[in-house]
Amino acid sequence: AQTVTQSQPEMSVQEAETVTLSCTYDTSESDYYLFWYKQPPSRQMILVIRQEAYKQQNATENRFSVNFQKAAKSFSLKISDSQLGDAAMYFCAYRSLLNTDKLIFGTGTRLQVFP
């Protein structure tokens, strides 16, 4: 069974600085999707960025980028030029291509942004 691990329960960053959130996963599959979701106090899960495992190029969405290391099964999220609105829970998630129904989430990292 696949598992997702987020080892940082909390992180903090100064406004305008850069922060990296860590995620590792375990799978025996060769093809899959990885996601980062943001969950503000409103509770809605918002998709931040997505990576297909067959793509070697790291995904980028504006200030958000990932460092995808397939061999190491690592998928970290880098937030550049942090803004106060980035403060939220961040969840890493795995989705199999063979079993496309489930998203498997990590336990989350709470990000605080200080002015």
Place this chain on the structure above:
Amino acid sequence: GAGVSQSPRYKVAKRGQDVALRCDPISGHVSLFWYQQALGQGPEFLTYFQNEAQLDKSGLPSDRFFAERPEGSVSTLKIQRTQQEDSAVYLCASSFSDRGKSPLHFGNGTRLTVT
């Protein structure tokens, strides 16, 4: 509607009561998912529908949990004889297709408190 709608937003139930949680997915979305998110944890998969067919209910924690989507649109998650351990946020998500790449759109969840 513009997004996934869940109701009620908050529900307080006395232990032993039955509850029903509603999810209105985005119009035209084939796939619908229910997740349970305990306090301080990541969401955990409960069940999955493709149109009206419940294709995976492996995450339902007990036979007190029942989900339906009779016409392939609105879904209801029912919990019978609620217990304190059922207290959690229940998230609903929908996606356009059952392919792994199709992103999940989440609602704001229902926070269930069992007293």
